Amino acid sequence: MTTIGIPPGANIGGRDTYRHGDLSRALVEAGVELARAGGPAAVALRAATRRAGVSPNAAYRHFADRRALLEAVCSASQGRVAEAIEAEQALVADATDPVAAARLRFRAVGTGYLHFALAEPGLFQTAFTASTDLESATSGSRAGTSGRTPFQLLTDALDRLVTVGALPAERRAEAEFLAWSAVHGLAMLLITGPLRALGPEQAEGLIRRVVDMVEQGL
Amino acid sequence: MTTIGIPPGANIGGRDTYRHGDLSRALVEAGVELARAGGPAAVALRAATRRAGVSPNAAYRHFADRRALLEAVCSASQGRVAEAIEAEQALVADATDPVAAARLRFRAVGTGYLHFALAEPGLFQTAFTASTDLESATSGSRAGTSGRTPFQLLTDALDRLVTVGALPAERRAEAEFLAWSAVHGLAMLLITGPLRALGPEQAEGLIRRVVDMVEQGL
DNA sequence: AAGACAATGTGTACAACGTCTACATTAGCG
DNA sequence: CGCTAATGTAGACGTTGTACACATTGTCTT
Numbered sequence: 092m093t094t095i096g097i098p099p100g101a102n103i104g105g106r107d108t109y110r111h112g113d114l115s116r117a118l119v120e121a122g123v124e125l126a127r128a129g130g131p132a133a134v135a136l137r138a139a140t141r142r143a144g145v146s147p148n149a150a151y152r153h154f155a156d157r158r159a160l161l162e163a164v165c166s167a168s169q170g171r172v173a174e175a176i177e178a179e180q181a182l183v184a185d186a187t188d189p190v191a192a193a194r195l196r197f198r199a200v201g202t203g204y205l206h207f208a209l210a211e212p213g214l215f216q217t218a219f220t221a222s223t224d225l226e227s228a229t230s231g232s233r234a235g236t237s238g239r240t241p242f243q244l245l246t247d248a249l250d251r252l253v254t255v256g257a258l259p260a261e262r263r264a265e266a267e268f269l270a271w272s273a274v275h276g277l278a279m280l281l282i283t284g285p286l287r288a289l290g291p292e293q294a295e296g297l298i299r300r301v302v303d304m305v306e307q308g309l
Numbered sequence: 310m311t312t313i314g315i316p317p318g319a320n321i322g323g324r325d326t327y328r329h330g331d332l333s334r335a336l337v338e339a340g341v342e343l344a345r346a347g348g349p350a351a352v353a354l355r356a357a358t359r360r361a362g363v364s365p366n367a368a369y370r371h372f373a374d375r376r377a378l379l380e381a382v383c384s385a386s387q388g389r390v391a392e393a394i395e396a397e398q399a400l401v402a403d404a405t406d407p408v409a410a411a412r413l414r415f416r417a418v419g420t421g422y423l424h425f426a427l428a429e430p431g432l433f434q435t436a437f438t439a440s441t442d443l444e445s446a447t448s449g450s451r452a453g454t455s456g457r458t459p460f461q462l463l464t465d466a467l468d469r470l471v472t473v474g475a476l477p478a479e480r481r482a483e484a485e486f487l488a489w490s491a492v493h494g495l496a497m498l499l500i501t502g503p504l505r506a507l508g509p510e511q512a513e514g515l516i517r518r519v520v521d522m523v524e525q526g527l
Numbered sequence: 528a529a530g531a532c533a534a535t536g537t538g539t540a541c542a543a544c545g546t547c548t549a550c551a552t553t554a555g556c557g
Numbered sequence: 558c559g560c561t562a563a564t565g566t567a568g569a570c571g572t573t574g575t576a577c578a579c580a581t582t583g584t585c586t587t
Contacts, residue, residue: 109552110564132350137544146566148546153564157545225503242503268498268515269522273487275502276494280486283438284493285446285460297486304487308526327581328535355573364537366575371535375574 173235179203391453397421
């Protein structure tokens with residue numbers, strides 16, 4: 092029993108070398124797939140290693156425990172959120188009036204965030220359910236293609252509002268948390284909360300109203 | 310081998326009758342304790358039955374599966390939230406001006422909600438992380454001592470704002486979701502999100518600012 | 528009063544999970 | 558060429574949810 096080692100020429104899990112080569116990456120990608128389908132609770136060490144074609148304990152060479160893998164998947168998911176926001180901002184990039192441009196850019200942060208939440212609820216929950224602190228909210232591993240995290244994209248948009256004169260400087264402090272609260276709360280209500288049965292057009296209406304509220308209430 | 314039956318005079322798990330008597334209640338209470346300490350993920354069937362001094366499968370006579378028990382614990386937790394809101398409203402009940410009273414009553418919904426979230430993060434998450442729909446958000450099992458759920462307390466306060474003239478009727482529609490979004494989002498940021506390391510006084514400042522934003526942005 | 532039935536609790540079993548310890552393999556460096 | 562560290566595997570243990578069969582008992586009917 093216990094096939095000693097690997098019979099030459101055999102392959103384990105679709106791979107022909109003892110080493111995997113890029114297991115860390117593969118585990119995170121598998122974790123992202125699991126999170127997409129079932130949210131953070133579905134990110135299991137054994138399931139991820141199974142997908143990577145590797146024995147369960149191999150994961151422990153790259154992650155201290157399940158929590159660490161979940162952290163990595165969380166970072167990757169936040170990167171996707173950042174990309175969604177950047178895509179939404181790219182749609183409104185061609186505004187001539189700088190004040191209007193700053194406003195649209197700011198609104199795009201919220202709408203991009205919420206559109207991603209609706210399109211990829213599992214990933215979205217994984218991105219923000221797993222506990223994060225303020226330092227890691229600005230770490231490079233959570234950035235999109237522009238190299239900025241969702242949180243940084245928000246602060247950037249707020250700073251620009253101030254620069255352009257659309258937001259009084261005395262109201263700038265902590266404004267990111269006010270805006271984030273409203274948008275994140277709506278996302279939760281729409282995904283897992285009492286509004287999860289809403290149709291897309293009604294959801295879109297609520298999204299606009301919440302962003303309106305933030306713009307007006309800041 | 311299976312001790313056949315119960316030797317007369319023996320007692321299993323601190324109880325001397327074969328029947329438990331009020332197991333359903335006991336399981337929910339045990340679940341609430343688990344949720345308080347560890348959030349929704351900690352609400353385990355086996356742990357709850359263990360606390361109730363009963364075999365694991367006994368739970369299945371009262372709940373279809375773990376999800377069902379979690380639903381019950383969720384309802385109980387929402388009841389606690391409702392009580393917290395009612396307590397906060399009781400603090401401001403003595404306002405003479407009806408407009409000011411309606412405003413304070415409305416604000417108390419948000420501050421009570423957020424104070425509960427800070428005081429009992431595990432229960433709070435359990436109350437609102439477990440998926441709920443709109444019908445169950447108004448079911449009696451989730452009510453506080455006044456017989457109203459947190460959601461109903463919010464709609465009540467908004468209705469009163471309209472009655473008193475503090476909120477234009479044309480802005481009333483869906484206002485509960487806007488307010489709820491902002492407050493719920495801040496709760497998440499404060500409990501599991503990037504703001505969870507904030508001190509109490511700073512958290513209190515943010516709470517006031519978010520409620521200000523809602524009052525102004527509705 | 529006696530016996531049937533439904534409600535309730537127990538025991539056993541299985542698969543999946545996280546994680547510990549020991550061992551096997553291999554890349555890279557002297 | 559051989560040593561060492563990095564990487565992967567095997568086996569085991571305790572936890573979880575849950576299915577199935579069985580035991581006990583309150584209650585209702587006759």
